[in-house]
Amino acid sequence: xxxxxxxxxxxxxxxxxxxxxxxxxxxxxxxxxxxxxxxxxxxxxxxxxxxxxxxxxxxxxxxxxxxxxxxxxxxxxxxxxxxxxxxxxxxxxxxxxxxxxxxxxxxxxxxxxxxxxxxxxxxxxxxxxxxxxxxxxxxxxxxxxxxxxxxxxxxxxxxxxxxxxxxxxxxxxxxxxxxxxxxxxxxxxxxxxxxxxxxxxxxxxxxxxxxxxxxxxxxxxxxxxxxxxxxxxxxxxxxxxxxxxxxxxxxxxxxxxxxxxxxxxxxxxxxxxxxxxxxxxxxxxxxxxxxxxxxxxxxxxxxxxxxxxxxxxxxxxxxxxxxxxxxxxxxxxxxxxxxxxxxxxxxxxxxxxxxxxxxxxxxxxxxxxxxxxxxxxxxxxxxxxxxxxxxxxxxxxxxxxxxxxxxxxxxxxxxxxxxxxxxxxxxxxxxxxxxxxxxxxxxxxxxxxxxxxxxxxxxxx
Amino acid sequence: xxxxxxxxxxxxxxxxxxxxxxxxxxxxxxxxxxxxxxxxxxxxxxxxxxxxxxxxxxxxxxxxxxxxxxxxxxxxxxxxxxxxxxxxxxxxxxxxxxxxxxxxxxxxxxxxxxxxxxxxxxxxxxxxxxxxxxxxxxxxxxxxxxxxxxxxxxxxxxxxxxxxxxxxxxxxxxxxxxxxxxxxxxxxxxxxxxxxxxxxxxxxxxxxxxxxxx
Ligand SMILES: Nc1nc2c(ncn2[C@@H]2O[C@H](COP(=O)(O)OP(=O)(O)OP(=O)(O)O)[C@@H](O)[C@H]2O)c(=O)[nH]1
Ligand SMILES: [Mg+2]
Numbered sequence: 001x002x003x004x005x006x007x008x009x010x011x012x013x014x015x016x017x018x019x020x021x022x023x024x025x026x027x028x029x030x031x032x033x034x035x036x037x038x039x040x041x042x043x044x045x046x047x048x049x050x051x052x053x054x055x056x057x058x059x060x061x062x063x064x065x066x067x068x069x070x071x072x073x074x075x076x077x078x079x080x081x082x083x084x085x086x087x088x089x090x091x092x093x094x095x096x097x098x099x100x101x102x103x104x105x106x107x108x109x110x111x112x113x114x115x116x117x118x119x120x121x122x123x124x125x126x127x128x129x130x131x132x133x134x135x136x137x138x139x140x141x142x143x144x145x146x147x148x149x150x151x152x153x154x155x156x157x158x159x160x161x162x163x164x165x166x167x168x169x170x171x172x173x174x175x176x177x178x179x180x181x182x183x184x185x186x187x188x189x190x191x192x193x194x195x196x197x198x199x200x201x202x203x204x205x206x207x208x209x210x211x212x213x214x215x216x217x218x219x220x221x222x223x224x225x226x227x228x229x230x231x232x233x234x235x236x237x238x239x240x241x242x243x244x245x246x247x248x249x250x251x252x253x254x255x256x257x258x259x260x261x262x263x264x265x266x267x268x269x270x271x272x273x274x275x276x277x278x279x280x281x282x283x284x285x286x287x288x289x290x291x292x293x294x295x296x297x298x299x300x301x302x303x304x305x306x307x308x309x310x311x312x313x314x315x316x317x318x319x320x321x322x323x324x325x326x327x328x329x330x331x332x333x334x335x336x337x338x339x340x341x342x343x344x345x346x347x348x349x350x351x352x353x354x355x356x357x358x359x360x361x362x363x364x365x366x367x368x369x370x371x372x373x374x375x376x377x378x379x380x381x382x383x384x385x386x387x388x389x390x391x392x393x394x395x396x397x398x399x400x401x402x403x404x405x406x407x408x409x410x411x412x413x414x415x416x417x418x419x420x421x422x423x424x425x426x427x428x429x430x431x432x433x434x435x436x437x438x439x440x441x442x443x444x445x446x447x448x449x450x451x452x453x454x455x456x457x458x459x460x461x
Numbered sequence: 462x463x464x465x466x467x468x469x470x471x472x473x474x475x476x477x478x479x480x481x482x483x484x485x486x487x488x489x490x491x492x493x494x495x496x497x498x499x500x501x502x503x504x505x506x507x508x509x510x511x512x513x514x515x516x517x518x519x520x521x522x523x524x525x526x527x528x529x530x531x532x533x534x535x536x537x538x539x540x541x542x543x544x545x546x547x548x549x550x551x552x553x554x555x556x557x558x559x560x561x562x563x564x565x566x567x568x569x570x571x572x573x574x575x576x577x578x579x580x581x582x583x584x585x586x587x588x589x590x591x592x593x594x595x596x597x598x599x600x601x602x603x604x605x606x607x608x609x610x611x612x613x614x615x616x617x618x619x620x621x622x623x624x625x626x627x628x629x630x631x632x633x634x635x636x637x638x639x640x641x642x643x644x645x646x647x648x649x650x651x652x653x654x655x656x657x658x659x660x661x662x663x664x665x666x667x668x669x670x671x672x673x674x675x
Contacts, residue, residue, distance in 0.1 A: 159506060162536040164543035165474075165526070169647045174544065176474060176524045179509040213509060 546650030
């Protein structure tokens, strides 16, 4: 990627600078400068006056020859031939500057070419200065430290370069300040994007970076960045308590095992260490089709979010004996047979936006307090009743199902709740007094019916 | 942001150098975490640690670069020397070869740091007395001849570890006090830091495209 200066190993980045076009309006002309380092390219736009300012500073700070910049012209400076000529003169000027100053690009030139956005020295220097000034404040804040994959990539690559930690000579830009910060920071958010960075062709989804220096990381969030690009997971997994990977996973094992294939011996003994401290895992908005057996390595997880994936069922959750909150919303789940044989102590279950037509499989989740099954295919009161009599149920969300259309839907459901009808809230609404009265009547009728049946069957004997 | 753990008035840059396996990372860990890491993997590239100490009533943050001893990282390792205020040069008292290599480490250190960099020689693993391969006297003489400070330490028991890091800082601080170390020189390895952060109100982050005066 973009870096001016010495080469790493055999990596030799060819760099070019060109003025590829102009934009004119009736007042002034803007030159479009294209900088390429290796296969990374970006563009910046400047007017002649910007060149003029740059040049003055270079003359002052770097003893550049004053005559190198094509001179100002007051009149007739909008003609086509003039602009063409000036474009090539300015291009030659920039090429000369970069050629002579390449070993240590001065800050004014670096910022003229926007190195702080696109080039690893510029990017890391900018981070270093930011963290020198505000690192301690950021450490005290509860919010995560937000970085882009490009910043992390730049840091990773910068550390491989055999260059002094403070190549710019400005102590505030010493990369030591970055390390100082990242070895202590607790929450990190990697904000990726599928868009190209600024005016460049840099594709952040392709950049690999290493987190192993994040020694104190408790919380890692990442968006739009495939986990195969994240290196150093083996190190951070020891401290992580919360992890959130969105739009970056195809399988849970991509993260949990991080590329390892041999993790169990033939007799099933696990050969790798567990994620000892992980209690919250958010794998939502990915393309997971199946919960694989690597969850065995995250046994302390209490909260698991698998919403917005492609699950058709649940597997291997028996390994998560601490699980109390499970979000499976917006998947493709049709039925969950005997869920209680897989999960014991679940309190909150979200199954909204699936294809469930029966809740039979949930009938023995005796610890369940909240169940959200909005927007499924539940049509029959009989298929819903299974969860109404669960001993701890408090919140039931059934909206968006065909069963909502059933006549007297609310009272029919509430009736199934038996004695708990007072504690339950259905679709975020506690039963009204009128409903309670109706339910009481319905329950009484049912009881007497049942009694009759009993008596009848008794006499038959 | 009143006085808190984040207030300090100086930053000193340290590097730890020496052959692989002499215990550099363990020394750093012992110093920053007060624990011994028995199964420490070889350092890949670089490790890093910080700790705030106090010298003569001044809070000083040490930014410590722990380098890899393996030859293949030598080029990168060398790049960390520049701007170091202190260099801890470590050998293993149970392996003579690591002691024999000191002169080459010292040459690097002298060439790549500035004349004021305090170089501290550490003979590590002093807990392994039975396997000793280098005597105290011999190393002490080497240190004296080359003007180095010297201690034998154990990253395992913690013996003398604290002293090695602190004595180095004291010496650097002394150099500042008597004027022999110029704080304004870019490569002094020392930064004076105003105790209160510049911008205590605004705590949101700067996204990358905010740009800065780089
Ligand atoms: N007995 C004893 N063992 C030590 C001591 N210090 C380190 N060790 C052991 O020596 C081995 C190497 O220690 P490291 O700290 O990894 O060595 P290093 O100098 O960082 O090595 P590289 O990173 O490869 O350059 C480890 O197995 C440590 O457990 C010590 O003071 N006493
Ligand atoms: Mg090491």
